[in-house]
Amino acid sequence: MILGPDSLVPNGRDLRELGKMLLWFIGFGRKPGFERWAYWEKLDYWAFCLAALVIGISGLMLWYPNLFCVVLPGTILNVAKMVHSEFAIYIASFLFLIHFFHAHFRPEKFPMDLSVLTGVVSERHLRKYRPEYVSRLEREGKLDEMRITAPSKRNLWLNVVGGILVFALGLCLLAVTVLASLGE
Numbered sequence: 001m002i003l004g005p006d007s008l009v010p011n012g013r014d015l016r017e018l019g020k021m022l023l024w025f026i027g028f029g030r031k032p033g034f035e036r037w038a039y040w041e042k043l044d045y046w047a048f049c050l051a052a053l054v055i056g057i058s059g060l061m062l063w064y065p066n067l068f069c070v071v072l073p074g075t076i077l078n079v080a081k082m083v084h085s086e087f088a089i090y091i092a093s094f095l096f097l098i099h100f101f102h103a104h105f106r107p108e109k110f111p112m113d114l115s116v117l118t119g120v121v122s123e124r125h126l127r128k129y130r131p132e133y134v135s136r137l138e139r140e141g142k143l144d145e146m147r148i149t150a151p152s153k154r155n156l157w158l159n160v161v162g163g164i165l166v167f168a169l170g171l172c173l174l175a176v177t178v179l180a181s182l183g184e
Contacts, residue, residue, distance in 0.1 A: 006036045010046070014039035033131035040102050044095070051091040058084040089181050096174055100167075117159035118151050 016032075018039050023029035061068045061080040068076065108129060115121045126134050137143040151159070 008037055008042050008045055010039070010042050014042060034129065035133050035136070036130070044099055044102060047098075048095055051087075051095060055084060055088045055091070058087070086181075089177055093174060093177055096170060100170075114156070114159060114163070117163045118156065120148065120151060122150075123147070 013035070017034060020029055020032035024031045058080040061077060062084055065077050134143065137146065
């Protein structure tokens with residue numbers, strides 16, 4: 001099975017979950033239970049891939065202008081320069097802000113989602129926020145295989161300190177990026 005429930009490829013289920021979330025936002029429904037990946041996580045992933053592709057291709061055009069101008073008109077380099085510089089700054093800032101909101105600033109994750117640092121998510125968290133995923137794992141008999149012991153307090157503390165330092169560095173880079181783009 002190529003496109004199973006663990007796939008990051010958007011599908012009809014994501015549209016249904018988005019519709020259910022919109023109804024829940026305005027008070028006309030229950031919050032949907034999500035599978036392995038929620039629609040916003042897939043969007044975050046594919047937006048990053050698309051941005052990397054666009055910025056990468058424009059960067060290659062600037063790096064090898066003679067090669068690209070054999071096929072394309074020379075004016076395309078002006079577009080590539082604009083896309084590579086401006087688009088890169090705005091897309092990186094947008095992805096940074098959207099990703100950090102969804103990964104860290106949501107009430108159930110605040111102040112920090114430690115799963116990115118430890119590789120571990122509590123079963124209680126999964127049962128509350130990914131009930132359909134847990135149900136599938138139980139049906140398939142895979143839930144017991146996934147259980148591990150929690151990291152030690154020392155390792156957890158070191159992960160939190162490291163995460164805070166990386167987050168602070170990211171905020172500083174975002175601030176510098178915004179200031180640089182405003183100064184032009």
